[in-house]
Amino acid sequence: MRLKTPGEINKSTFIPNYLLLPPQTFERIKQKPTMRAYYFDNLPGDQRLPHDYVPSRPVSKETLDKINVKYWSVPVEGYEPKIDAIAKERGYKNRDMINVSKEGMGEIYEEKIKTFFEEHMHEDEEIRYILSGSGFFDVRETPTDEWIRLAVTPGDLIVIPAGIYHRFTLDEANNIKALRLFQDEPKWVPYNRSEQTDANPHRLEYLKSIGVGA
Numbered sequence: 001m002r003l004k005t006p007g008e009i010n011k012s013t014f015i016p017n018y019l020l021l022p023p024q025t026f027e028r029i030k031q032k033p034t035m036r037a038y039y040f041d042n043l044p045g046d047q048r049l050p051h052d053y054v055p056s057r058p059v060s061k062e063t064l065d066k067i068n069v070k071y072w073s074v075p076v077e078g079y080e081p082k083i084d085a086i087a088k089e090r091g092y093k094n095r096d097m098i099n100v101s102k103e104g105m106g107e108i109y110e111e112k113i114k115t116f117f118e119e120h121m122h123e124d125e126e127i128r129y130i131l132s133g134s135g136f137f138d139v140r141e142t143p144t145d146e147w148i149r150l151a152v153t154p155g156d157l158i159v160i161p162a163g164i165y166h167r168f169t170l171d172e173a174n175n176i177k178a179l180r181l182f183q184d185e186p187k188w189v190p191y192n193r194s195e196q197t198d199a200n201p202h203r204l205e206y207l208k209s210i211g212v213g214a
Contacts, residue, residue, distance in 0.1 A: 035071055035156045037064060040138055040147035047117055047169045048136075051149060059148050067210055069139055069150075070159035076131060079155075083129060083179070086157065092127065092181040100135070101175035116168040120190035123202040124182065126160040128152070133176035140165040142212050152176075163206025165193050 037059040041051045064071060074082045087095070100116075102109045119140070128137075130152050137150040137158065150158060151171075160166055170176060180186075191197045207213040 034061075034073060035153070035158070036151040037061075038149055038151075040149045042147065046172075048172050048174075050136075050151070050171075063141075064148070067139065067141055067148075067164065068161040068206070069148075069164070071150075072157040073155055074129065074157050076154045079129070083157070083181075087181050090127075090159075090181075091183050093183055094185075095179055095181045097131075097177065097179055099175075099177045100170060101133070101177075104175075104177075113170065115190065118190065119165050119167050119193045121163055121165050121193070121197055121200070121203060121206075122160075122188055122190065123162055123200070124186045124188060125162050126166075126188070127158070127181045128160075129157040129179040129181070130154050131177045131179060133170075134173055135168060135170045135176045138167045138169075142207065142210060161206055161209070163200070163202040163204075163209075 038052055039057040039059060041053045043051060045051070061071065072082075072086065074086075086092075099105070100112070105112055132154055134151070134153045137152060137160065138147045139150065139160065140146075141148050142164075152158060191200060197203055204213065
């Protein structure tokens with residue numbers, strides 16, 4: 001059979017190259033990109049901006065593992081079974097939802113945004129699954145004391161360990177809705193960084209867990 005020349009191939013017989021890709025390639029294309037993690041540039045300005053170095057200084061999963069920050073990517077569509085499995089594995093018995101926006105918080109919105117961005121620690125693990133919107137969690141790397149910024153979007157599930165210094169801010173979209181999971185009745189009391197919090201038993205236990213200090 002004679003092969004057609006390029007000039008003889010019409011639109012009805014032409015097969016685009018991307019249709020010849022193997023099925024697993026399409027699965028990779030459909031998958032949600034991994035959460036961005038990078039070092040915060042520490043420049044003055046709006047906290048809602050990316051504050052990424054130029055060029056960027058990306059942070060690897062291995063680096064996050066060293067400071068006990070955990071991450072999963074769980075597509076929002078049909079997320080319940082996967083979230084249920086993770087919750088069971090980590091002993092999370094309860095959950096609720098938080099909507100950080102002017103509409104969701106009303107008069108306390110501005111006050112909460114300021115509170116969230118104060119450097120602090122909790123005595124409870126903080127786990128968030130992002131359902132909609134976007135924002136930034138900043139976590140202190142030990143022992144460098146640098147800020148690592150985690151840019152979270154729908155489908156991101158992160159665990160901020162008890163005792164780590166961190167903060168949160170919305171990005172320029174000014175809204176985020178997240179599922180909060182917890183083991184019992186959480187305190188979620190923010191302890192702003194100070195000499196007292198440096199000596200907090202939960203802080204010391206965190207440092208011990210990452211191989212820093214006594």
